[in-house]
Amino acid sequence: MRALLLCGLLLLAGCWTGGPFYQPADAVPAIPAGGYDFTFTEGPNAPRQNGVVQVAIRPDGLTTITEQSPEPGVATVMVLGFAPLPDSRDRFVAWIVRALHYDRSGGRNAYAVLVREANGTFRLSVPACVPGPTTEIAQAAGATPFRRQEDDLFDCRFPDHASLLAALRRFDADPPDIVEMLTFRPRD
Structure with a gap:
């Protein structure tokens, strides 16, 4: 199975979600256009x-x-x-609008953290809504886990922008070992 396809499927398997806290007008080109080698890991x-x-x-x-x-x-x-993640130079809030053919827009946006590293590499860390540290971080910030009817998986839904930012900052400061991560390295 292709790596991005696998990642897209896993991204949909219980994420941190919330309303449309960001719009295209808020977007910045955090990852420059071009070709990248990437690695996907789940932990x-x-x-x-x-x-x-x-x-x-x-x-x-x-x-x-x-x-x-x-x-x-x-x-x-x-x-x-x-x-941009407020008060951070090289970190960004990432919101996933579409993964594979699944529309994640509106109240179903999935959220993650993108880190620009000094060597030009980018790391996208995607917190999952599964029992353990990532769900504990989400709940401490005010998110509510709920079971999705269409696939019987859980999402952690954030009630507002402030609670999402609080959770993403805490997640970024001390990321759990078990997290879905995409690393993008510019191609030579």
Whole structure:
């Protein structure tokens, strides 16, 4: 299975969600357009999945990440927005608008943290709503876990922008070992 496809499926398997706290007008081009090698992991002992993606900035400010399939004309696409995480230079709130063919817009945006590292690498850490530290962080900030009827998985829903930011700051300050992570390295 292609790495971005696997990541997209896992991103949908219980996330931190909330209302449309950000709009395309809030988006900044946090990851420059171009080609990237990427690695996807679900935790420190999980197998790594690797791939190559193309990053493009859309006219509306959102970012498209596309992984080409070995099959001609087939691609896996994610659409995200990035906004600076307040009081942080190289960290961004990431909101996932589309993963695979699933629309995550409106009240179903999924949220994550993007970190720009000194060597030009970008790390997207996606907190999941599963029993353990990430759900505890979300609940301490005011999120409510709820079971999605369509697939019987849990999302941690944040009631407002402030509670989301509080949880993302805490998550970023001390990320749990078990977290879904995408690392993007510019291609030479």
